[in-house]
Amino acid sequence: MSKKKSRYAPTLNDVARESGVSAITVSRCFRHPEKVSDAVRKRVMETVEKLGYVPNSAASALASRRTDVIGLLLPSLNNNVYLDVVSGAFDRAHGTRHAIQIGNHKYSPLEEEKLIRIFLQQNPAGLIVAGGEQTEAATEMLREADCRVVQIMDTDVDPIDLVIGLDHERAAGEAVAGLLARGYERIGFLGARMDTRSQKRLAGYRRVIGDSGGEERIATSPMPSSARLGAQLLADLFARYPDTDAVFTNNDDIALGAYLECQRRAIRMPEDFGIVGFNDMDLLEELNPSLSTVRTDRYRMGHDSVDRLIALADTARPEGAAVLDLGHACMWRGTTREA
Known part of the structure; x- marks a missing residue:
């Protein structure tokens, strides 16, 4: 008695899991192969052949359309420092077609990684993340994301795209x-x-x-x-x-x-x-x-991050990262003597 053929069609996520890379990397192997290393591309294509994966051109076209959502991922929403960032971001987005969507990872790198994956699946207009302490997998997703990324708070980070912060x-x-x-x-x-x-x-x-x-x-x-x-x-x-x-x-x-x-x-x-x-x-x-x-x-960090993402939403990433140091000011008041 002959076996029936399985009706299950392998998905892009199946290829990613089998290849040990992110779904974004698999997608780039088809859409932007020049942005993927030869070794990774070879491994992915071998998996594609092994699983019999066939890219869905209609789905790919749909996936390439960005939404008007700007993702803002922060470690806390109880801290006034980050609430100022949120205020600046929302003020800049107000009156535009863009909407801010917030993710709170509560200082957990793994939770941040999960949120980055979820946000990228929504094809955002851009992402804003705090600092440069993401997991290796999260960093890879941000580097390969099909949108602009802003790292805020620090200037001395390993830059992915845009950096706005202070030393x-x-x-x-x-x-x-x-x-x-x-x-x-x-x-x-x-x-x-x-x-x-x-x-x-x-x-x-x-x-x-x-x-x-x-x-x-x-x-x-x-x-x-x-x-x-x-x-x-x-x-x-x-x-x-x-x-x-x-x-x-x-x-x-x-x-x-x-x-x-x-x-x-x-x-x-x-x-x-x-x-x-x-x-x-x-x-x-x-x-x-x-x-x-x-x-x-902090307000300007949020405001300027959204401003840059709106202005650069349809542009490709340049070779080098752009760093904006907002600086700081020592406010000498009543709890310190005069110099």
Whole structure:
């Protein structure tokens, strides 16, 4: 008795799985073979022959049509830093045909990889991702994506296409150098949830303290940032280094907590103790004394990213990446002495 032929037709995803590459790579082997290495293209085509895969030209034509969606993938929506990015992105998209779709991967590289795959299946007009710490598979998908990609927050990343951000190590170093210039000598560092950007700020602190011949005084926690945690970190720092006379913190939540702890202990700011935060949240300038910090333009990161994607939506990627450094500004206020 003869066997019936299987009616199952292999799909592009079957080819990708069997070849050990992404579906985007398989698609590029047919549509843009010059963008795929010879070795990968050979492996994919061998799998195509083995499985009997036949590309669907109608589906390919449909898949090549981009939507008007711009994907915005962020590690948090509870953090005011990223809410400013969202605000800028939505403001720029308002009144255009484009719509912003947000994905929150909660600092999980694997969740970010999953979201990138989902977003790319929707043929977006462009994608915005935070930083350059994606998984290898996610990075490959972004490099091969048939749309423009913007990496925001940092400038010192391995660029994929467009980069808009700032140099966190340099900004932190400038803040610590400013504390030294204002007469503080025993400067500590407080940090929470030490992600890549916080590590860069810590590196800036270490560089300047090392160059000055000072002693590193560091208190960090893997927990999410909060004012309560900032107060606890300063208390821990004082327990180990009671003569500390200033702190630079990895963000404003931690700086606010340190500020409140100083008030609780009746420590005079800026005379006896200095504090500098990072990001410049709105509340800080309203305190008395107002809190010194490093200002970063998160709103513009979101706004300019969408602006670039709208302008370049139908253009091919150039050979080199374009990097826009938005810079930073140290806001010297009431918690630090005059220089």
